[in-house]
Amino acid sequence: MKTRASNEVTLEFPSRSSNESFARAAAASFAAQMDPTLNELEDIKTAVSEAVTNAIVHGYPDSIGKVVVKVRICPENTLEVTVRDYGRGIPDVDKARQPMFTTGGAERSGMGFTIMESFMDRLTVRSVPGKGTSVVMKKRLAPRLKAAK
Amino acid sequence: MEINAKSADRQLLLELSGEIDHHGARDALRELELAVDAALPARLVLDLAGVTFMDSSGIALILRAQQRMQMLDGSVLVCHVPPQARRVLDAAGVGRLVTIR
Ligand SMILES: Nc1ncnc2c1ncn2[C@@H]1O[C@H](COP(=O)(O)OP(=O)(O)OP(=O)(O)O)[C@@H](O)[C@H]1O
Numbered sequence: 587m588k589t590r591a592s593n594e595v596t597l598e599f600p601s602r603s604s605n606e607s608f609a610r611a612a613a614a615s616f617a618a619q620m621d622p623t624l625n626e627l628e629d630i631k632t633a634v635s636e637a638v639t640n641a642i643v644h645g646y647p648d649s650i651g652k653v654v655v656k657v658r659i660c661p662e663n664t665l666e667v668t669v670r671d672y673g674r675g676i677p678d679v680d681k682a683r684q685p686m687f688t689t690g691g692a693e694r695s696g697m698g699f700t701i702m703e704s705f706m707d708r709l710t711v712r713s714v715p716g717k718g719t720s721v722v723m724k725k726r727l728a729p730r731l732k733a734a735k
Numbered sequence: 736m737e738i739n740a741k742s743a744d745r746q747l748l749l750e751l752s753g754e755i756d757h758h759g760a761r762d763a764l765r766e767l768e769l770a771v772d773a774a775l776p777a778r779l780v781l782d783l784a785g786v787t788f789m790d791s792s793g794i795a796l797i798l799r800a801q802q803r804m805q806m807l808d809g810s811v812l813v814c815h816v817p818p819q820a821r822r823v824l825d826a827a828g829v830g831r832l833v834t835i836r
């Protein structure tokens with residue numbers, strides 16, 4: 587089997603909510619070179635949307651700060667997405683990852699991490715209160731049988 | 736996102752369309768509550784046929800609609816859910832709380 591050359595892109599933008607759709611669309615269009623299925627692309631978009639929204643809503647609740655999204659193509663047809671903010675941080679990550687845990691009020695459901703976990707294969711969350719949060723998600727795309735070229 | 740409301744016979748139909756994310760849904764909760772309070776329906780139908788993308792912001796919207804209708808002793812039906820939105824609802828177990836068809 588041919589291994590795909592690694593490739594990556596880094597996006598940096600201020601934590602404005604209008605960048606949510608840009609970030610997920612950009613991540614998905616970079617991932618398109620891996621020849622994903624439509625479902626896989628939608629899963630990636632959804633997970634990126636959750637992580638970026640968290641950075642914007644919870645990382646910087648009352649200010650505008652920097653959000654960095656890195657999308658990387660790894661060996662074995664695996665996509666890795668890192669979403670980083672330098673905001674408030676999470677005091678208890680295990681608690682925050684539990685379904686329905688939210689500090690966000692009526693407009694949030696506390697299901698973001700649950701969705702990231704279910705739409706990607708692996709989710710790692712590192713956070714330091716007062717310093718920020720980094721969310722790393724990995725998804726291995728299904729091998730696709732291609733017609734010989 | 737956009738909400739288009741149609742009310743008849745104590746049924747309120749809200750057709751949601753576009754991208755339901757934190758940015759798109761920021762006025763939706765208030766709009767939805769205003770529409771429900773004005774119509775006081777026995778049944779609220781949320782039609783998602785026109786939704787092109789939905790994340791957890793849509794879950795909060797649906798759960799708030801359900802709570803509002805419970806206060807009115809009414810019911811909620813979510814219908815025409817596109818596949819991506821359906822996977823989001825399923826991952827969160829929303830089907831245990833709200834009727835999805
Ligand atoms: N980047 C972040 N910075 C600070 N706190 C965060 C961050 N991401 C998540 N959190 C904390 O973890 C909690 C759970 O996050 P999760 O995405 O699961 O739910 P939510 O954002 O509250 O609701 P939903 O995603 O369903 O709209 C948040 O309420 C918040 O307290």
Ligand SMILES: [Mg+2]
Binds near residue numbers: 698791
């Ligand atoms: Mg969230």
